[in-house]
Amino acid sequence: MSEAEEIERLRAARERVFERIAEACRRAGRSETDVTLVAVSKTVPAGRLRAAVLAGLTTFGENRVQEAAGKQDEVPGSTWHLIGPLQSNKARRAVALFDCVETVDSAEIAHRLDLLVAEHGPAAGRAETLPIYLQVNVDRDPAKAGLNPGEVEQAVDEIGALEHLRLEGLMTVGRLVTEAEQARPTFRALAALSDRLRRTNLALGPGLSMGMSDDFEVAIEEGATVVRVGRALFGERPTQR
Numbered sequence: 377m378s379e380a381e382e383i384e385r386l387r388a389a390r391e392r393v394f395e396r397i398a399e400a401c402r403r404a405g406r407s408e409t410d411v412t413l414v415a416v417s418k419t420v421p422a423g424r425l426r427a428a429v430l431a432g433l434t435t436f437g438e439n440r441v442q443e444a445a446g447k448q449d450e451v452p453g454s455t456w457h458l459i460g461p462l463q464s465n466k467a468r469r470a471v472a473l474f475d476c477v478e479t480v481d482s483a484e485i486a487h488r489l490d491l492l493v494a495e496h497g498p499a500a501g502r503a504e505t506l507p508i509y510l511q512v513n514v515d516r517d518p519a520k521a522g523l524n525p526g527e528v529e530q531a532v533d534e535i536g537a538l539e540h541l542r543l544e545g546l547m548t549v550g551r552l553v554t555e556a557e558q559a560r561p562t563f564r565a566l567a568a569l570s571d572r573l574r575r576t577n578l579a580l581g582p583g584l585s586m587g588m589s590d591d592f593e594v595a596i597e598e599g600a601t602v603v604r605v606g607r608a609l610f611g612e613r614p615t616q617r
């Protein structure tokens with residue numbers, strides 16, 4: 377496929393996803409401008425991501441620090457969210473590479489990120505504070521990362537006080553479901569948790585990162601402000617991850 381064809385295909389895929397976002401917003405009585413699309417680009421090579429930028433997709437989500445490091449320099453004009461697990465030994469790298477870390481799941485890792493941002497300052501051209509989300513394991517699935525719902529309040533108190541991080545909101549990875557509707561209780565529970573905590577804790581922002589290719593419309597109906605969409609934009613991945 378020529379680059380022009382690639383750009384055209386990605387532009388069409390982007391348009392379809394935005395139409396679906398708009399419809400979900402209409403159903404929920406929300407404004408489209410309240411929903412940010414993160415194009416999940418794991419396994420997608422840098423060349424296709426350059427085409428994606430030209431097609432109007434500029435915010436990418438990567439779940440591995442290493443993979444993002446290898447691609448970012450080749451994709452100018454883009455913004456990057458970390459959406460995969462962050463180990464302490466990769467935190468320094470992550471601060472240098474990412475505009476937003478969506479997967480903070482402990483006060484320890486938050487303290488580490490805060491220190492690193494303070495030490496080295498944000499990467500060139502980036503904000504003074506690092507935007508983050510707290511990852512919540514809403515369904516208490518032992519196979520999933522994230523704070524248990526009962527641990528979030530304490531974490532918000534502690535992390536909300538850190539000077540160099542900005543707590544944008546909460547993030548969750550829904551269960552693998554066969555029907556989008558089955559994901560609704562998870563999304564509704566995350567939104568309810570956010571509402572409850574925000575009544576008493578001003579440090580927690582209103583962001584809700586939830587919903588992927590198979591269920592982002594349901595997530596938007598339940599209040600998602602960030603949807604993380606991979607396959608609906610780039611097609612199936614070679615290996616499922």
Ligand SMILES: *Cc1c(COP(=O)(O)O)cnc(C)c1O
Binds near residue numbers: 459460589
């Ligand atoms: C891969 C991934 C996505 C995107 O999944 P799709 O089904 O391709 O839309 C979203 N969020 C996280 C955390 C992921 O790892």
